[in-house]
Amino acid sequence: MFAYGALSVVLVLYLSGIGLNDYQIGLLITFTLIGDAVISLWITTKADSYSRKNMLILGSFLMAAGGIGFLITNDYLVLIITAIIAVISPTGKEIGPFLSIEQSALAQILERKNLTKVIAWYNLAGSFATALGALCAGWLSEIIVGKGISLTGSYKVIIAGYSFTGIMLAILFSFLSKQIEPGKIKDEQPVKRTLGLHKSKNVVFKLSSLFALDAFAGGFIIQSMIAYWFYLKFDLSIGALGTIFFGTNLVAGISALFAAKIANRIGLLNTMVFTHLPSNVLLILIPLMPDLSLAIIMLILRFSISQMDVPTRQALTMILVSDDERSAAAGISTISRSIGASISPTLCGMLFANQLLINFPFFLAGGLKIIYDFWIYIGFRKEKL
Secondary structure: OHHHHHHHHHHHHHHHHOOOOHHHHHHHHHHHHHHHHHHHHHHHHHHOOOOHHHHHHHHHHHHHHHHHHHHHOOOHHHHHHHHHHOOOOOOOOOOOOHHHHHHHHHHHHOOHHHHHHHHHHHHHHHHHHHHHHHHHHHHHHHHHHHOOOOHHHHHHHHHHHHHHHHHHHHHHHOOOOHHHOOOOOOOOOOOOOEOOEOOOHHHHHHHHHHHHHHHHHHHHHOHHHHHHHHHHHHOOOHHHHHHHHHHHHHHHHHHHHHHHHHHHHHOHHHHHHHHHHHHHHHHHHHHHOOOHHHHHHHHHHHHHHHOOHHHHHHHHHHHOOOHHHHHHHHHHHHHHHHHHHHHHHHHHHHHHOOHHHOOHHHHHHHHHHHHHHHHHHHHHOOOOO
């Protein structure tokens, strides 16, 4: 997550620096998210029946390969191919197979009563690392430029660090124990599976379709695109952008801790919806602010409640499925989000290319997310969770 946070601040700026236009950048990010979805679908649906540990190691090597591919060429076609087959995070959020398999591993070794709380701490660790990565990337880039290296050259250093992190992850994952693997289910007959699922197929596909809508909306305001919006709108330096996203990710991570306590009082679904809804109103207000300070305040306020639905959503998915479906269920729901988010960056790039429309991504994202909130509440309010 440190590497994801660092990359999200510089990625779009790097692509712009090597000569890509706004439309090409948006399209490339779309291919990146599509590729991540396809790779993650294959890895996560095989993890429970094959090996969660080995699939995490494979994902780490694909992460390293993604950074290397972006470093060694400026050719647009090669960049697209790299984006499709490797693991690249333009969002500052979880991309690839890691989240899904790690969640299923946690659910495997935890008592159910502790699951939401531990997942909240898990998300706090990720958010803090993302925030620190964004901060370090921004100011490291400024320091490197101060040494006489070009801005684009400074971004390459960050991307090289991203690749190195993938290699380090592969080494660390190799030390995981067998306790994270699902237990063997004694069935008289083999279970017929679809994408790694059996009895939980309907509920997982229903959840995933809603998550895809939410992610499609979120694809308009992924972290790298918000950073680019602040750059276009207020001409901020890369160091200032890193500082802003250090603060927002830190606030988001801390706020997620309160989600477990709130969920214990009002339930998982209510926590998801009643915190997410006002955050989307704040999202719409960001581009309406008359100056930089107020826009940053709205952004921070939005992040202070926007991520409370994350641990509750993840815990909900884990609770609704059996332990030998967890990696697949988490993978499919996460991948549905990647697919949903893969289309909107191209549209966002087209909007950014027109000075009169650069605020529209915030309006579209906020409006669609509000629809999602009402839809998921209506669809699951009668479930016994």
